[in-house]
Amino acid sequence: MRARVLPGFTLSLGVTLLFVSLILLLPMTSLVGQLAGLSWSQYWAAITDPRLLASYRVTLLAAATASLFNALFGLLLAWVLARYAFPGKRVLDALMDLPFALPTAVAGITLATLYSRNGAIGALLAPYGIEIAYSWLGIALAMAFTSVPFVVRTVQPVLEDLPTRTDEAALTLGASNFYAFRRVIWPHIRPAVITGTGLSFARSLGEFGAVIFIAGNMPYETEVVSLMLATRLEEYDYAGAAAIASVVMLVSLLLLLAINLWQGRFYRRLHGGSFPG
Amino acid sequence: MLTTSPLRHAALAATLGLAFAGSAAQAADRTLLNASYDVSRELFADLNPQFVEQWQNDHDETVEIQMSHAGSSTQARAILQGLDADVVTFNQVTDVNVLAEQGGLIPEDWQSRLPNQSSPWYSTMAFLVREGNPHNIQSWSDLVGSDVSLIFPNPKTSGNGRYTYLAAWAATQQNNDGDEQATRDYMRQLLRNVEVFDTGGRGATNTFVERGIGDVLITFESEANGIVQQYGEDDYDVIVPPVDIMAEFPVTWVDENLDSDADRALAKAYLEFLYSEPAQRTLAENYYRVNDENVSEEFADRFPQTDMLRVNDVFGSWDNVMQTHFASGGTLDQLQRR
Amino acid sequence: MRRIGDAPATRAILITLATLLTTLFLVVPLASIFYQAFAEGLAPFWHNLSDQYTRQAIMLTLLIALVTVPVNLVFGVFLAWLVTRFSFPGRRLLQTFIDIPFAVSPVVAGLLYLLLYGRTGWLGSLLSEADVQLMFAWPGMVLVTIFVTCPFVARELIPLMQAQGSADEEAAVTLGAGGWTLFRRVTLPKIRWALVYGVILTNARAIGEYGAVAMVSGTIRGETVTLPLQVELLYQDYNTVGAFTSAALLAAIAVVTLVVKGVLEWHTQRRGKRHA
16 A cells, blocks of 8 residues: 555545445445345245246346347447548437436337337337337337447447557458458457446346336236336335345346456556556 | 635525425415325316315415325325325225324224215226227126237236226126136236236326227226317227226325324315315216215216125225235236246 | 548448437437427427426426535545545445445335335434424435436546546645645646536436436425426326426437537547647
8 A cells, every 4th residue: 555645535535435324325224124124035035936037037138138239339339430530420429428318217208109009110110010119129129228328438438549550450461341340459349348238238227217118017028127126115015125126236236346347457457557446 | 716616506506495495385374285196187186276265265274285196005105104195085995094004194993084984986997998999898708808908007006907907806706606716717818918017097098098009998987088088089988897896085184294283174174175065076077976966966977877896895805805916926916927 | 541441331331320220219219309399389388388387397306406416526526536546445345335326226226215214214213203304305305316326426537537647646745735726726627527527417317317206206296396207297197298398308408418518528629639
């Protein structure tokens, strides 16, 4: 540990600890309090109810689809925005942040309106037997919409920072575009793509506001975990709700921790470990 | 320069907060918060001004009635957690019982405090079908055809949905002389025919009307007629099946949330007003069935004859219903199991 | 100089594809909000906007944002300073704590606060004895919004301050600068734009938060209904135009946010180029 030359350690530690305890940790105690009322077998039964298991599957499947879509969409957009100059680029760039700025409930209602059988887009797809609203595709759509910025915004800066000579070296050696991309660019941006996709996945797991308006909420088919939690509350079963909440939280926290560690490693590799990242 | 900016923020916030808190208080001498169920907005928008005017005439005080609308159970939960509602107007007896049993906020015998078991109006379930009734839906048994798609809210999260479930069960049970296995088979098919399970009554209405999904929407008779009024009589027909369930709408004042005798008197007067003839007329105009004899005669042609079964007669009690049918692992869960 | 994907055909295909997908996926929903708000012309739009409850919802939403943003701004700066300028045991743990709001679904966040500060919670029962009502009133809605939005400023600052290192600050200290002067003169100019970006994100989310706020609101019309809640209420009132009017207002705020952010970025880039 190095000497503390800079001022403000005590002050910032004090403010931070106060805030973290009051705003972040104190509410967690109520979760623990609810869980403490359950025995292990009750807890296990509460989190392995067959209908709940089905909702885990639906949520995971939809979140995976959404983040996969975002990985591809984000990669394409990050590439176009980082590499090319064209009219309207600034608008396209700004639009990428729209899902963060738009309230999720508004997004949910709008998507349900557009993609239902009689909506502007849904009506086009209906003749081909494609139903998006009220199917698991709708859930995936809402999740994808709300987490668009993650991949774009993690990959874009990395692409922008890549020196031109990386490309040139590959191309002068006579490699094809695709081969050069795969061998030269991809290794550089892979960590960012994975980080962004992971964040998008974590966000999708907990999404409620947008999803609830477009999910059909059919048992075993289109019920998401957040809805099962709301159902437990409806039954005045706080402990059961807390049990479900704890599972979702644990998965997301582990995911975020993994991303943080991965990022740390990546960061050290890039910057030669000069700072304890 | 920089030091003034956080201060200015704080001052702005404080002013805004004061302006905000002041806006409601300056308008009226007294306020009353009514926590109600999901689909009662239009109803209370009609009823409240009448009461405000009546109170103004009798007591020379202005009253502001604040409304909070959500699912009945959501409201009960919020009140248990501290929502400061003075009166509740719910669509399910259990949700009021919870206030007595879990919170001790009202006495256990709350139903005896006002006439008709504290239910100033009642309704029943109706089928809203698309123009011309193409599937010829007349009774509960017509709903299980393989090509009929249904919309009603999730019985797990909505009182509206629970009544639909209970009505279907009770009518079928009566139809097949109490053969429970046959009733279960029927219920399983009914639930399978549902196309979207919205979490509340209005969500289901939107799915049926705005999205055009489903052949039949099952909802309260009042809501079904309200939709027809709102969206045009040419597009939909309302069908009330010959056997149906009596849906009660219990009301009570929340003793623990009323701090003074004056507040209690206001809350009580508000609920008693709901039994008065003008209020009952407004209720009937909103397609709710009422007990006032003059009014029910006057509006008799609005309400088709139907054999209304009572929850307590068919299922024992609401507590029993919740335990055996809607609790985790109960009959509803079993019926929906794959 | 040649770069990968510079062939005109590749370039054209990729740009077209990106524009098409963005239009379908992002622009169409945005446009449809405004289309539905103005579906019946300008008059109903204005009528809905001047509705008393909508106005009160706007006021409440602004109040929540006005309290939330400064609180999280101060906290974010302190946290970022702490974890990037000092090394101490538990630093990594603290950084993971700050991610909790990202890991907790907003509905759960609202529930946790309700269980703690509600009438049946241990803290809430103490408060209700003292006649303090947090839940189902604006202070509770502010609290959950602070919870949900607290990572944004810190998350913007930490990577930047980490990358910048503390050499400048250390030099200033050796020259005898005090704490406040140091921050104002040395650190602030370097992190200004990231700070503003963090504030913009915090503000956007504070205005738009739905799940957590819905849990602790009690939806009392004119009292505890924020703009996103108002959208849902109107939507369920057979008032689609009204709902989309409020939605359009929120979307307009979103668009303004994007424009401000775009201008800021452009500004930073220009500065970056000048300094380079």
